[in-house]
Amino acid sequence: MTAATSARTILTGLHEIMASRMHAQGKLNQVVETIGESLDSEVCSIYLLRDGMLELFATRGLNQEAVHVTRLGVGEGLTGTIAQNIETLNLDEAATHPEFQYRPETGEERFHSFAGVPIVRRERAIGVLNVQHIEPRRYEDVEIEALQTVAMVLAELINHAGLVDEESAGIAAARTEQDVLEGLKLVKGLAIGEAVFHQPRVQIEQTVAEDTEAERQRVYLAFDKMREQIDAMTNQAEFGVGGEHDEVLETYKMFAYDEGWSRRINEAIDSGLTAEAAIERVQQRTRMRMRQISDPLLADRMHDLEDLANRLLRIVSGQLGTAAQKGLTKDTILVAKNLGPAELLEYDRRRLKGVVLEEGALTAHVVIVARAMGVPVVGRVRNLRGLVREGDQVLIDGDAGKVTLRPGQGVLDAFGTRFAQKREQQAAYAKLRDVEPFTRDGERIEVMMNAGLRDDVAMLSMTGADGIGLYRTEFQFLVSPALPQRERQTRLYRDVLEAAKGRKVIFRTVDIGGDKSLPYLVNATGREDENPAMGWRALRLALEREGLMKVQARALLEGAAGRELNVMFPMVSEPWEFHAAKEVFDQQLAWLKRQKHQIPTAINFGVMLEVPSLAETLDLLLPHVKFISIGTNDLTQFLFAADRGNPALAERYDWLSPSILRFLARVVQGCVGQPVQLGVCGEMGGRRLEALALIGLGFRRLSITPAAVGQIKELVRRIDTTEIAEAMRGWLASPPENLRTEMLTWCREREIEVE
Incomplete structure (x- = not known):
């Protein structure tokens, strides 16, 4: 059986379960049974984030008395490690892993093999899906592929069924504590506002396909349009000759025409996913690989693929445009990988208070324009988009090149004092x-x-x-x-x-x-x-x-x-x-x-x-x-x-x-x-x-x-x-x-x- 066939069998069962009128707990109980039977696995368990802890919500094969009793912190045990690192584990002997923790109430001492995948929503782990066997063995690649696909759909179904308090889960997964990030001072000044992503993330409303061939055609058309865009960018005179522009565009073209990438998306569609969900499924796999890459050059190339996948996702979903086109509704700190000067000028200057970039340089055009606009900018903030989420409160200290995410009250008070002093001075100057x-x-x-x-x-x-x-x-x-x-x-x-x-x-x-x-x-x-x-x-x-x-x-x-x-x-x-x-x-x-x-x-x-x-x-x-x-x-x-x-x-x-x-x-x-x-x-x-x-x-x-x-x-x-x-x-x-x-x-x- 292929990974696609296995996943499609499970997805069909899940879709029927989640569409039923059964109560939430009953649905989860049937879900683990369906997955376990399909993969011929003696144990299948679902842990979901609740109040910042991973709670055993449903299981096939472990003691039922442990349901809603066994709880693990993010980073605790094998399950907690999967959630914290958003990674897959596949072990023939679970007890040999350094993070292994034995919970006697579960009765899991009989089981040796272990495989687990994160249940991810909006790049945050909201739970973990585990399977276990008595006999020591590593799960086959096709089984892991099926689990990962199922976990992706499960995330949407769990959310729609109200099984997870998304706000609580999101906070637990995203870190609630204050984060102070160091960056490059690009434009000096102080700013406070809510984080808004320049390229809003596409919200996938439907993950399970009703017509596989129709979804495949949607992806083909999106690929054609994306390739046309990349070719046009390459041929346009404004991109010059030689230098970094050519290197970036050649990398984009390489990925845009990569048969392996399009084949993996097609395989995800074969498993029963919609076009959007298939692209996101392959993207999740890419993100997991990126977390394991230490070579900075290779990591940059994987970032390029991530950017291209986002472009493809926006095309296929029809959710085009930037946050500027949707309009800012409150004081905003704009978050982006990079920006062009024309893009910056599209934003409402009354609402745009500051900019934080993952890239950016002192000589970039956007910095020159931002300085003229009086908008503080901090750049070169590593892993920015992995640490901040939409709506987070953000402070920018452009004078020191620091960005504070989710500031504590003490920091807010100190910042408020600096702002008050500045306002008093400005009033006097006025x-x-x-x-x-x-x-x-x-x-x-x-x-x-x-x-x-x-x-x-x-x-x-x-x-x-x-x-x-x-x-x-x-x-x-x-x-x-x-x-x-x-x-x-x-x-x-x-x-x-x-x-x-x-x-x-x-x-x-x-x-x-x-x-x-x-x-x-x-x-x-x-x-x-x-x-x-x-x-x-x-x-x-x-x-x-x-x-x-x-x-x-x-x-x-x-x-x-x-x-x-x-x-x-x-x-x-x-x-x-x-x-x-x-x-x-x-x-x-x-x-x-x-x-x-x-x-x-x-x-x-x-x-x-x-x-x-x-x-x-x-x-x-x-x-x-x-x-x-x-x-x-x-x-x-x-x-x-x-x-x-x-x-x-x-x-x-x-x-x-x-x-x-x-x-x-x-x-x-x-x-x-x-x-x-x-x-x-x-x-x-x-x-x-x-x-x-x-x-x-x-x-x-x-x-x-x-x-x-x-x-x-x-x-x-x-x-x-x-x-x-x-x-x-x-x-x-x-x-x-x-x-x-x-x-x-x-x-x-x-x-x-x-x-």
């Missing part, structure tokens, strides 16, 4: 929204904000920022599957200027490449950059892809028609690059004039100073630009030769290092007496102590994250620029051992809060 930031000695400091999304512009009014000192135009490129058409770009720039209502907006031309590579743009060499931060990116890329630059230039000029246009070029290394970029704009402007199109009332060009070499040729550049903005993030990594995308180096170098501050001081001095506005755009300007240092160096324009605008405006009102400038000159002339500590002491003496 009062300064309409207050101009003057220092104590009357110096006006421009406090502008960085933006990159259309909705960010609304923060101008909410924060009271003077304008947008850095509008990252590349965000539109990051969330698009292909280069955005000129009309779309024009519409965006026009909308941003209209929403700004006359406040200054400085558009930075596309800064893509490096940590913002686009799969649909292959670099000049056709190969991956070995060091992307210093490679084919930003203005270098735009000048080489002249069409890209021309389209954006025309879009900016048309979008700003009738208004002032401020354009900033990123990563200028030498003056000739600025002139080449400006020439593209000049050519497009001349064309618009010839065509009698409306043009901007004024056009101001500037550069970002991120590459140290530009500081050595400032005298050549200053006569041609209206403003210079120092990008402290990239400048820092170039000065220290430290990749800011590397977690080991991310916080190694201090922004208050004399080497950085002396460099900035030289730039300030180089601009003295020149009709050029000098500013800073980057995270450095959004930190109170660092902002104080910048003002002391002579900077009068800071462009920062919207969340920091209020606190920097508040800081400005506490400062005497003459006093801090004098202190900075002294510190840079003769640097103390730790300038940060020295500055903190200086601030405390003057009651200036900077932490």
